[in-house]
Amino acid sequence: MSDMSASASLAMTHLVPLAKELDEDKVTPGVLGFIVFAVMALAVWALMKSMTRHMGRVNFAESDEAEGSAADKGAAKRA
Secondary structure, eight states, X not given: OHHHHHHHXXXXXXXXXXXXXXXXTOOOOHHHHHXXXXXXXXXXXXXXXXXXXXXXXXXXXXXXXXXXXXXXXXXXXXX
């Protein structure tokens, strides 16, 4: 257990000087921001690909039976 605290304190002594070198007025998203953005971009790409596939399966043209039955119903309502 004492080895863990010694390694943690050693890591802190090496990281503290690195933190001092950062400009405190500059804010950057860093690696985590890039990873989140990349995951979101991949999710949007996958959704667009899926939507394109599903829209390709949609039949926009009405069948002849549907047109005929709609005309019959319209004529019956007018009479």
